[in-house]
Amino acid sequence: MTRAVFEYHLVSYRRVWRGSVLSSFVLPLLTMVGFGVGVGAYVTGGVEGVPYLDWMVPGLIASTAMQIAIGESTWPVLGGFEWRRIYFGQSAAPLRVADILDGHLAFAVFRTLTSCGAFLLVAAAFGTTHSWWALAILPIAGLVGLAVATPTFAYASTIRTDSYLAVLFRLGVIPMSLFSGVFFPVESLPGALRWIAYALPLWHGVDLSRAATLGVAPAWSPAGHVLYLALWAGVGWLLAYRQFARRLVV
Template identity: 55%
Template structure:
């Protein structure tokens, strides 16, 4: 019940500001697909890329997974840090019967909901562009949620541990941006040097890209769907353990 009570706070707050996120949720995916799928994709398709599908159809699910990552990061850095250090919402929650673990779970569930909405919106845009070729595509929002939580949970722990929001710039520059560029979103990771491939395979985004791409194209994944899903679940579990520990240290010790 405590988890749902914490989630309710975020839902009530979001109800007041949801209109501001509509453009980013629906319009930006369409613009991104047009920019990458049609313009860049036209050049790629002319040169027989060997991707097994038009570049628009191939890059769409990758961008969907990347969008899930971006939404999760946006909701797991400054919002979490501010509730510890600036507006003290977590401390107010802890003054109630809510435990630190329930506070962390409630906020993580809200992030999962935000990622799911973004995933569904992106999937609808892909459908309008004719980039969906399998009924398995209905599972892509779930894959997006796994990707989002696989990054959000450890980022919660990071936000609970740092004493300055300046560390988030380091997180973006050294983790988020490289992961977005080299985890199979824009091109196959098989063409990367061996050390870079290892890093790509270790990233949660690559596993999410594989799941989303297989679902929308109706093809097999690189390592099998259950392996990719298992890796993402492991990231979520480990990240949640770290987040729970960090929240407990900040709110109960």
């Protein structure tokens, strides 16, 4: 039954996919030209012996995975409870709470993978991938997406107005995007901020993605990164399931 919920979201997406396809290619292109070529021209010598554009692109892909997943887990989830109320209609059908939650999560991961796949194609066209391990970016992006989507599902299902989503973006998404090693090494941060960056899921995705595209070993153990992201996803899923059950099961 999870598949039926996933198909519902795919059918809805079919009406608007053209606009997202355009942005999936144009935004990576503009981002890489603006930050990689523009800003990179001022970073003489590159970063860690790598040209700045090549060093930054895998971080941008991981950041894109985070942003797309959170975008699909905020207003759509809040709307499913408060505005469109599709979750209540689905719960009236022979669907379990887990089916409703997992089907929507599957769609969020699908959107993450397609957007990051487009970004990877643009990155390859710029010659910023140096290893066939770059293909591993897609499962990494999917795991990053799941790690941030599940706790965001839990948060979005507890609120009643989108004013609280602005708080999430200002205090969570924007700082995580800026201080997780996407634009500069985390090691340049002060000690306390560095450990906060390590605690957030995005840095783990950035480190894995950068190792994959450059063909080098990550700063931490790959298994440790994967397990930590899986922990975020698992705990977030439990919290989201509990809140979905609380609101949908009378």
